[in-house]
């Protein structure tokens with residue numbers, strides 16, 4: 001069924017012949033909606049109330065912790081939503097060298113090509129959330145939880161949703177349903193309820209606990225680089241302790257500590273600095289010892305890496321795809337989830353351009369592309385949780401190969417990107433605030449004036 005042949009009970013004016021429903025208005029969901037908007041009217045179903053603003057930030061548990069977006073990921077987001085990187089930089093994000101310092105495979109070299117976008121996860125999400133609903137043909141149904149898929153094991157026809165306040169349930173019919181509900185996705189159960197076989201899932205859970213606190217950066221140190229410290233493998237049995245300091249917008253430092261078992265960080269504020277100081281040769285503990293805390297310590301425990309092998313199912317229903325964290329979630333140490341989200345949405349866009357939305361093989365081909373995208377980082381990501389090479393040692397041949405490939409991608413991304421002008425290596429002297437800004441005016445679509453009512457058929 002397509003939109004032109006159905007009746008809208010909301011009076012929505014369809015501009016496209018098709019309707020897609022995206023479950024989850026997070027990073028993946030927003031980017032998927034942008035990709036879909038070339039081909040379909042799109043309704044984003046989000047459990048939380050939107051928009052999330054500075055005053056009302058996201059309450060996603062992982063969003064409190066350090067989030068670095070690789071240059072490669074940033075380039076992909078910018079391809080889907082041109083101008084978004086300039087939007088981040090205009091709001092105070094910085095393009096910085098990758099954290100330098102010891103890593104399990106050896107010292108990370110610091111070259112201009114190895115960059116990340118450094119800011120809070122709230123800022124990354126907020127700029128994307130301001131731009132996507134303003135696109136033609138996209139509506140947001142917030143405060144609404146997706147409950148179950150409708151259709152059959154061969155063909156998904158929509159989703160049942162429930163208003164989180166009134167409890168009112170309704171059915172949304174769609175030509176394509178996209179699961180972008182993140183690591184808590186219940187798609188395996190929903191597919192099983194329709195009669196599909198169990199989905200194979202790989203899980204690597206090292207019980208990593210993350211604790212984050214925000215500090216006011218001491219005067220003159222607002223532009224310090226991203227720093228990361230990690231305990232040496234011989235000092236512990238499990239994944240060990242890490243500390244990461246990310247300079248974020250508004251002159252703040254966001255510091256995330258990780259550890260597991262007896263070596264985990266605590267929610268008690270008075271143990272935060274001492275945990276960081278227990279990492280041998282750590283600079284971060286000393287840096288934050290006298291800094292003014294601006295938040296409580298916030299702790300998260302769900303940090304397992306999880307890979308769902310949807311592409312291996314013998315049959316896959318038409319009209320349904322799962323993307324981003326709903327398919328592959330990585331341990332925080334690896335920090336690739338946002339890039340996977342962007343690559344997922346690009347894979348969807350490319351498949352739509354190649355095949356069109358009504359091609360029966362579309363959904364399966366997207367799932368197969370995503371399996372390749374997620375599998376590549378899976379092995380190093382889950383391997384990294386168990387460090388094998390002592391700090392300071394030369395990386396293995398396989399490690400050098402992976403790093404070389406990653407560096408090549410990052411290098412070409414930065415070389416092509418208009419944000420190259422904004423790149424600044426903040427070591428060792430801090431740049432002026434002006435030098436961190438792009439040289440061109442930054443168009444940020446800050447209104448959702450074009451937002452239409454959601455579809456209900």
Ligand SMILES: Cc1cc2nc3c(=O)[nH]c(=O)nc-3n(C[C@H](O)[C@H](O)[C@H](O)COP(=O)(O)OP(=O)(O)OC[C@H]3O[C@@H](n4cnc5c(N)ncnc54)[C@H](O)[C@@H]3O)c2cc1C
Nearest residue numbers: 024026027028047062067068146182324325332335337338
């Ligand atoms: C501690 C930690 C640190 C991390 N650090 C990094 C990093 O440095 N760099 C990096 O690239 N990645 C990092 N990641 C990974 C990154 O957080 C995820 O990859 C990313 O959030 C995935 O985005 P997503 O949109 O797929 O899912 P989410 O961000 O989880 O968004 C899912 C959305 O769906 C909504 N939702 C859920 N269920 C429903 C439902 N039933 N109905 C409607 N809406 C629903 C939620 O409210 C949410 O808005 C980290 C993860 C963790 C846990």
